[in-house]
Amino acid sequence: MTPSTPVPAQWPxxxxxxxxxxxxxxxxxxxxxxxxxxxxxxxxxxxxATFRAEASERTWLFIILRRKIIDHYRxxxxxxxxxxxxxxxxxxxxxxxxxPENGHWAAQQTPVSWxxxxxxxxxxELHEILARCQExxxxxxxxxxxxxxxxxxxxxxxxxxxxxxxANYWVIIHRAKLQLRRCLEKHGLGKN
Amino acid sequence: xLRLITCQNATMLLEQQADHxxxxxxxxxxxxxxxxxxxxxxxxxxxVLIAEWAKASATTRANSDMALSEAAKQRMRERLAAAG
Numbered sequence: 001m002t003p004s005t006p007v008p009a010q011w012p013x014x015x016x017x018x019x020x021x022x023x024x025x026x027x028x029x030x031x032x033x034x035x036x037x038x039x040x041x042x043x044x045x046x047x048x049a050t051f052r053a054e055a056s057e058r059t060w061l062f063i064i065l066r067r068k069i070i071d072h073y074r075x076x077x078x079x080x081x082x083x084x085x086x087x088x089x090x091x092x093x094x095x096x097x098x099x100p101e102n103g104h105w106a107a108q109q110t111p112v113s114w115x116x117x118x119x120x121x122x123x124x125e126l127h128e129i130l131a132r133c134q135e136x137x138x139x140x141x142x143x144x145x146x147x148x149x150x151x152x153x154x155x156x157x158x159x160x161x162x163x164x165x166x167a168n169y170w171v172i173i174h175r176a177k178l179q180l181r182r183c184l185e186k187h188g189l190g191k192n
Numbered sequence: 193x194l195r196l197i198t199c200q201n202a203t204m205l206l207e208q209q210a211d212h213x214x215x216x217x218x219x220x221x222x223x224x225x226x227x228x229x230x231x232x233x234x235x236x237x238x239x240v241l242i243a244e245w246a247k248a249s250a251t252t253r254a255n256s257d258m259a260l261s262e263a264a265k266q267r268m269r270e271r272l273a274a275a276g
Binding site for chain 1: 194197198199200201203204207208211231232234235237238239241242243246247248249251252253254255256258259260264265266267268269271272273275276
C-alpha cells in the first residue's frame with residue numbers, strides 16, 4: 001500500500017465536517033468549534049514534518065483537535081482560577097445542598113428517585129437537557145467535568161493540566177455533580 | 193472505632209470511590225452510611241448515570257449531521273494557503 005501524503009488544501013473538504021462535529025460536541029457554540037478546527041489545520045500544517053505516513057491522516061488530525069479541545073478547557077478553567085477558599089465565587093457551595101450544622105442533605109435538596117430515568121425522557125431530550133445544565137456550570141467546574149467525564153482524562157492528568165491540588169479537584173467535581181443532579185431534576189428527571 | 197460520616201462526606205467519598213472502583217474497596221464508613229441513608233443511595237446511582245450520559249451525549253452530538261458552511265471551509269482553505 002502506498003503511504004498517503006497529506007494534502008493540506010484538501011483538509012477542509014475531506015475532514016472539516018467530521019472534525020467540526022467532534023468539536024461541536026465538546027464546546028457550546030459553533031464559532032468556537034469552527035475556530036478549533038481552523039487551529040487544528042494550522043497546527044497540522046506546522047507539524048507536517050512530524051506526520052508519519054503509516055498513521056492515518058484522519059487519526060492524526062483528531063489527535064491534534066483533541067489537544068486543542070483540552071487547551072480550550074484549560075483556558076476556560078483559568079478564566080475563573082480560584083483557590084480552595086474562593087471556589088464559592090464560582091457558584092453554589094456545599095452549604096446550598098447540605099445542612100451546615102450536621103452535614104446531612106438540606107430539606108429541599110434530598111435526591112428524589114429517578115426510577116425509570118431512561119424512560120422518563122426521550123434520549124435526545126435527556127442529552128439536550130444535560131448539555132444545557134453543563135453550560136450553566138461555572139466555567140471552571142464545566143471544564144473539569146468535561147475533561148473527566150467526556151474526555152476521560154484521569155484526575156492526575158486534570159490536576160496537572162489545570163495546576164489544581166487534589167483536594168481542590170475533588171471539591172470542584174463534587175460541586176459540579178451536585179449542581180448537575182439538581183439541574184436535571186429541575187428539568188424533568190424524578191417527576192416520573 | 194468506626195467513624196460515622198455525614199451525607200456531605202459520603203457523596204464526596206462516592207465521587208472519589210468512582211475513580212478508584214477497580215483498585216480500592218469501599219471504605220467501611222461509606223458502606224455503612226449507604227446502608228441507612230436512602231438519599232445517598234440514590235445519589236450513588238445518579239452520579240454514575242450523569243457521568244454515563246455526559247459521554248453518551250457528546251458521542252451522539254459528534255455523530256450528528258452538522259456540517260461546516262461552505263464559507264467556513266473557504267476561509268480555512270485561504271488560511272491554509274496563506275500559511276503554507
